[in-house]
Amino acid sequence: MTKAATAGPAPSSPAAIARDAAALAQRSGPQAAYSLLLRAEVAAGWRKPSLAIYDHTLHLIGGGEKYGCTMAEALQDDFDVTLIAHRPVTTADLMAWYDLDLSRCRIKIMPLSFFPGDEAINPDRVSERSENPFFAVSRESGNYDFFVNNSMLEMVYPLAAVSLFVCHFPERPKGPYFYADRYPHLIYNSRYTAGWIQKKWGIAGGRHIYPPVDMEPSGAAAPKENIILSVARFESGGSKQQAEMVAAFARLLAREPQATRGWKLVLCGGSASPNPYLERLRADLASRPGLPVELRVNIALDELRRLYARAAVFWHFCGLGQSNPANVEHFGMSTVEAMQNGCLPIVFDGGGQREIVEEGVSGFRFSSAAQLLERTLLALREPGLRQRLGAQARRRGTEFSRAVFTEKVRDLLGGLAADYAARPGAGAPG
Amino acid sequence: MKSGTQEAIMDEKLKEEIARLKDAYGARRDESRSLDELAGGPVRHHYPVDPWSLSDSELDNEMGKRLGFLNDDIDCRPTAAVTSHRRFIGPVIVFCKKLLLKALRPYTNSLFVRQNRFNEQLVAFHLASFIRLRRIEERLQRLERERSGIDDAGIPPA
Numbered sequence: 142m143t144k145a146a147t148a149g150p151a152p153s154s155p156a157a158i159a160r161d162a163a164a165l166a167q168r169s170g171p172q173a174a175y176s177l178l179l180r181a182e183v184a185a186g187w188r189k190p191s192l193a194i195y196d197h198t199l200h201l202i203g204g205g206e207k208y209g210c211t212m213a214e215a216l217q218d219d220f221d222v223t224l225i226a227h228r229p230v231t232t233a234d235l236m237a238w239y240d241l242d243l244s245r246c247r248i249k250i251m252p253l254s255f256f257p258g259d260e261a262i263n264p265d266r267v268s269e270r271s272e273n274p275f276f277a278v279s280r281e282s283g284n285y286d287f288f289v290n291n292s293m294l295e296m297v298y299p300l301a302a303v304s305l306f307v308c309h310f311p312e313r314p315k316g317p318y319f320y321a322d323r324y325p326h327l328i329y330n331s332r333y334t335a336g337w338i339q340k341k342w343g344i345a346g347g348r349h350i351y352p353p354v355d356m357e358p359s360g361a362a363a364p365k366e367n368i369i370l371s372v373a374r375f376e377s378g379g380s381k382q383q384a385e386m387v388a389a390f391a392r393l394l395a396r397e398p399q400a401t402r403g404w405k406l407v408l409c410g411g412s413a414s415p416n417p418y419l420e421r422l423r424a425d426l427a428s429r430p431g432l433p434v435e436l437r438v439n440i441a442l443d444e445l446r447r448l449y450a451r452a453a454v455f456w457h458f459c460g461l462g463q464s465n466p467a468n469v470e471h472f473g474m475s476t477v478e479a480m481q482n483g484c485l486p487i488v489f490d491g492g493g494q495r496e497i498v499e500e501g502v503s504g505f506r507f508s509s510a511a512q513l514l515e516r517t518l519l520a521l522r523e524p525g526l527r528q529r530l531g532a533q534a535r536r537r538g539t540e541f542s543r544a545v546f547t548e549k550v551r552d553l554l555g556g557l558a559a560d561y562a563a564r565p566g567a568g569a570p571g
Numbered sequence: 572m573k574s575g576t577q578e579a580i581m582d583e584k585l586k587e588e589i590a591r592l593k594d595a596y597g598a599r600r601d602e603s604r605s606l607d608e609l610a611g612g613p614v615r616h617h618y619p620v621d622p623w624s625l626s627d628s629e630l631d632n633e634m635g636k637r638l639g640f641l642n643d644d645i646d647c648r649p650t651a652a653v654t655s656h657r658r659f660i661g662p663v664i665v666f667c668k669k670l671l672l673k674a675l676r677p678y679t680n681s682l683f684v685r686q687n688r689f690n691e692q693l694v695a696f697h698l699a700s701f702i703r704l705r706r707i708e709e710r711l712q713r714l715e716r717e718r719s720g721i722d723d724a725g726i727p728p729a
Contacts, residue, residue: 154581154585155584155585155587155588158585158588158589158592159588159592162592162596166596166599168611169611169612170600170603170608170609170610170611170612171596171597171599171600171603171609172596172600172603172609172610172611173611174592174596175593175596175597175600178589178592178593178596179593181585181589182589185582185585187586265632265636268636268640269616269617270640273606273616276606279606279609280609283600283609298606298610298614300609300610313629314620314621314624314625314629315618315620316617316618316619316620317616317617317618318616318617319616319617319618320614323614341624385716462712462715462716464626464627465626465627465628465629466626467626467628468628
């Protein structure tokens with residue numbers, strides 16, 4: 142990771158600032174001089190530092206996007222926050238999607254001609270032969286004191302005085318237009334992600350901040366019902382493995398009819414339309430009449446809360462049988478949501494799930510189908526165990542709350558802002 | 572009181588100067604066409620991809636991308652216009668080059684045609700291999716799933 146380009150500003154006299162800016166422009170270009178002037182304004186206390194949070198998929202609902210928006214909410218009182226997106230989206234949309242207050246933030250939409258119309262903004266289309274469509278974002282980043290790249294998009298070169306790279310997983314190898322190592326600060330969402338950042342990009346260090354999860358029930362805990370719940374997006378590639386869940390549940394019912402009597406599997410999640418994977422899943426369920434499996438697609442947040450409150454057991458398969466580390470859950474927000482509601486989690490033993498579920502204490506982890514069936518049967522047969530582990534899961538879930546996230550974000554950015562605004566002698570940020 | 576007023580005046584002057592400088596450097600910055608100019612020095616933009624370090628899906632992506640490049644480069648006939656940077660004798664040089672190229676075209680064309688044909692076959696062959704590999708992989712994944720016990724093809728007997 143590189144150091145920030147600007148030195149400490151000294152807004153002592155007009156002549157001095159003009160001299161310093163000229164010297165910096167000569168040495169490091171006009172952007173460095175511009176950043177120095179921005180910093181001088183903050184150091185003089187004339188305004189709050191400006192901060193941009195960039196996300197190339199801000200217009201879509203997702204865990205990574207929620208991470209960035211929750212950062213914005215945490216920082217909007219101390220910074221002048223702008224959210225940068227490429228497709229139309231409003232703060233009202235984001236507030237409704239993630240139940241956040243973003244009233245003091247603004248949004249800047251920057252269309253990219255490289256991805257016209259409604260075409261997906263897919264960085265995999267960029268190669269060393271093409272132009273870098275994200276150069277426009279680099280240029281824009283230079284207009285702010287702080288720039289947060291919440292896109293894990295390594296193709297954006299940061300030009301702000303203080304830049305942070307939030308990585309939810311290093312999705313692409315180190316290749317064309319790779320600038321992730323140009324950010325002075327790295328934030329990662331799990332130790333699993335940190336390991337892969339080092340392995341794939343050779344970048345170590347950074348700050349670990351787990352994603353914010355806020356699904357804790359507002360009132361008293363509702364009585365649990367015989368529901369095995371799964372909450373995961375119906376990915377077109379099937380990486381969340383709902384089909385495998387149906388097969389496993391069917392197998393469980395057939396093998397242990399006594400223990401599984403009265404239980405049902407509820408598969409809940411968002412889906413784009415059309416979704417061939419979801420259609421195949423529907424067809425599969427139609428071919429198995431009588432199988433107690435319910436599909437709940439794109440349901441409202443309130444309905445999801447009620448389902449979490451009622452479900453006794455939670456399944457998460459993502460990563461089972463996968464050879465690609467990107468297809469293993471990098472963290473697992475829905476697992477934490479279930480835990481905050483006292484569901485007993487039974488999850489794949491890999492990726493970020495290992496950091497959430499303490500085996501045998503706050504849930505179970507499995508690495509094979511046999512283990513999954515054995516642990517699920519154990520949970521189904523013993524209500525006392527379900528209750529005990531569910532209570533531990535609830536306790537564990539509070540460690541990933543929005544309050545914890547907000548505190549960590551404010552602590553990190555508050556420290557950087559104090560350094561940034563300090564007069565000479567306090568040291569340059571970065 | 573007096574020093575407070577002086578400070579306020581100085582602040583005002585500083586604000587004005589910073590605003591002026593921001594306009595000036597902002598304009599210079601907007602004129603910069605490349606990232607290297609903006610960053611104030613040469614920037615390393617690309618890293619060679621090490622295929623051994625890639626996961627299966629990354630390799631898929633990489634193969635698709637490279638195959639696309641090969642496809643773009645099938646036609647290897649020279650396309651760049653004949654030019655010369657010399658001010659006075661430039662047109663003469665261009666004329667001679669064009670003449671030479673025209674004279675040689677019957678010979679070079681046969682070579683380029685053969686090379687183009689070879690390139691087309693090579694790309695077609697690679698594409699077929701790629702598809703074949705994908706099918707084998709899908710089969711392998713299905714077999715692995717069946718072996719792991721979560722077979723979505725049907726419910727095994729109790």
